[in-house]
Amino acid sequence: MTTETEIRMGDTRTPYIAAAAGALRAAGMWSDETWMLLGLTGLGFHLVVDPGTCPSSPTAYDWTAAHTDAMQRIGVSSRCVECFEASGYEAARDEAVAMIKASLDRGAPAVIRTFDYAEFAIVTGYDDADGVFFVVDITGDADPILFANLGRPHGSPFLFAQVFDVQEPFDLHEAAVASLRYAVACWRGDGFPASPIYHYRLGAEGYRALIDAVESATTDPLGLRYILRILADARAGIARYSARLAELDVVPALADLYAGVAAATGRAAELLPAEPPFERPLDAGVAPEAAAALREASEVEERAVHEIERVLG
Numbered sequence: 308m309t310t311e312t313e314i315r316m317g318d319t320r321t322p323y324i325a326a327a328a329g330a331l332r333a334a335g336m337w338s339d340e341t342w343m344l345l346g347l348t349g350l351g352f353h354l355v356v357d358p359g360t361c362p363s364s365p366t367a368y369d370w371t372a373a374h375t376d377a378m379q380r381i382g383v384s385s386r387c388v389e390c391f392e393a394s395g396y397e398a399a400r401d402e403a404v405a406m407i408k409a410s411l412d413r414g415a416p417a418v419i420r421t422f423d424y425a426e427f428a429i430v431t432g433y434d435d436a437d438g439v440f441f442v443v444d445i446t447g448d449a450d451p452i453l454f455a456n457l458g459r460p461h462g463s464p465f466l467f468a469q470v471f472d473v474q475e476p477f478d479l480h481e482a483a484v485a486s487l488r489y490a491v492a493c494w495r496g497d498g499f500p501a502s503p504i505y506h507y508r509l510g511a512e513g514y515r516a517l518i519d520a521v522e523s524a525t526t527d528p529l530g531l532r533y534i535l536r537i538l539a540d541a542r543a544g545i546a547r548y549s550a551r552l553a554e555l556d557v558v559p560a561l562a563d564l565y566a567g568v569a570a571a572t573g574r575a576a577e578l579l580p581a582e583p584p585f586e587r588p589l590d591a592g593v594a595p596e597a598a599a600a601l602r603e604a605s606e607v608e609e610r611a612v613h614e615i616e617r618v619l620g
Contacts, residue, residue: 314429315443320540321345321541323373323418323426324350325427327378328341330415330416331344331471332535336471336472337381341546342544342545343547347482347484350371351364351496352489352494352545353541354514355496355532356512356514356516356520357475359530360520360531361530362530362534364507364534366426367502368499368500370389372500375469376500380485384472385469386469387467387468387486388402388403388406388468390458390466391464391465391466391504392542396459403457406470407470409470411431415471415472416430417438417470418430418468419440419457419469420460420468421452421460422460425449426445429444430442430468433454438454438455439451439454440452460554480557485556487557487561487615489614490615495610495612511609514604516600517531518605521575526589528585529586535572536576536580538572539575539576542572548564549562549566564608564614568604568611570605571600571601572600575604578596578597
């Protein structure tokens with residue numbers, strides 16, 4: 308048996324990074340700020356939006372491709388197991404269980420996809436006698452997961468598991484440049500690891516979908532608030548990341564630009580806060596102001612992407 312240890316989620320609303328930060332810190336592979344991880348991995352530049360603002364939007368991308376590449380940017384080699392089909396699920400689940408247990412035995416927690424609103428969780432230990440994994444997620448009160456139920460939170464296969472093997476030294480300047488090139492992919496869509504299941508709007512088009520949703524009476528208010536909360540938090544982290552890059556003389560103009568993006572997305576999220584009851588209709592009185600804030604954020608972020616392209620080529 309590998310027992311639970313005191314492991315916490317990272318301080319970010321970006322679901323995968325919250326889990327990865329906690330797992331990597333526990334494994335001794337990350338000691339910097341969570342917002343630095345958000346930036347270097349590139350996940351903080353994501354904006355994926357369903358035109359109907361389904362809450363699945365923030366995590367609607369190719370998990371294995373995006374998360375493996377994200378770790379490679381910071382020198383971490385990792386392995387993933389993923390399965391969404393009934394055929395092959397049991398073999399994939401058994402492979403994931405063995406992989407996670409071996410990783411825990413060498414002191415490295417794993418990241419898994421869990422039930423909907425918790426998104427990603429950290430596997431912190433296991434008990435062979437009971438056949439369960441111990442997990443930590445954003446709820447702070449996660450139940451153990453049976454080995455047999457791993458990757459099947461709602462009865463159907465929805466399996467993703469990632470373990471972190473080793474971290475090699477990496478060049479910070481090169482990693483920063485790679486993250487900014489990924490930011491362009493996130494904005495333009497070319498080269499972005501899109502979901503094989505969902506076909507949502509990305510980057511610039513994602514902002515347009517959000518603005519349309521704010522101005523529309525036919526949107527999912529829960530999903531819209533959730534997307535806005537994650538977007539505002541992510542761009543706040545990217546503003547801090549960009550300021551750190553300016554100190555390294557990596558596209559220094561981004562610091563002011565992303566500070567502007569963070570301020571504008573923050574205003575939109577404050578006007579349409581993610582507070583219960585989440586399903587309540589949007590406040591029509593503040594919708595025009597929230598839409599205007601998102602337009603401003605989109606315009607400034609477009610300038611930021613142009614600056615990245617100008618400097619990096």
